[in-house]
Amino acid sequence: MGKLGESLDKAVEGVFTRPVPKSAPARMRYLVKQLKGTRPVADLLGISQRTVERYVRNQIKHPRKDLADRLEREVRRRWQPQIRAKAKKQAATTDGIVIDTRARFGFTAAPGSTDDARLRHLTQALPPQYAARLFEARDRGASERQLRDIAAEGLQEMYFRDRGRRASGLLVEFTDIDYVDFEL
Known part of the structure; x- marks a missing residue:
């Protein structure tokens, strides 16, 4: 795991x-x-x-x-399977999930921008659809890479692209995870 x-x-x-x-x-x-x-x-x-x-x-x-x-x-x-299921459902439908991580983030972006990977500490709330995808993937037995890709997509959309308001062509790479914590 x-x-x-x-x-x-x-x-x-x-x-x-x-x-x-x-x-x-x-x-x-x-x-x-x-x-x-x-x-x-x-x-x-x-x-x-x-x-x-x-x-x-x-x-x-x-x-x-x-x-x-x-x-x-x-x-x-x-x-406590019922408590567990209720918490997952609430995160996946209304509350979302908060990710706190320190990892290396690199970018694929437009020419002339800085795309060198660097270590960053981020704490970001992800909306319910990302919580749902993370829990569904976890319950299916998804690999660590698949979970990392879902988290990277969420961070890319919410933090780096600011919900589509900037950096529309930016693709984020989420690697070298030092630590990661989720909170419901």
Whole structure:
């Protein structure tokens, strides 16, 4: 998973109304409830059904690092699906999304203009159609490059072209991302 995908997930997690379970047994119980049994959880995590049962009964409390990471990732992916869906829908229909990034931006523009790529820090609100495209692409399993292209198009239109009021032939390249954060 890339920087943009992780940042979109964190933005949605910011609207959760309850904290994600912290202990391994609580996380395991949550997955057992969601997947309706210990066998599907064991298959999902790549462990035995007996191990899952021992976590559920608090007989094991501290998983090894790789299992702890998988467990946390799977619980976060499934946590509060209705809240998650509502936040995505609101961003995609009315509110939009805010992107805060430091990256290298280069341009393809008219001759005589400066098109050398340079590092910039930008914070820009993107309208709902870009939020919708980003979330749809993320849910489809789009690559990091596809997410980056959608974000670049949004920044190009909203920041560099100022909603079509200037630099009409400008094409923006969004590369060398230092960090990127999204907010709903």
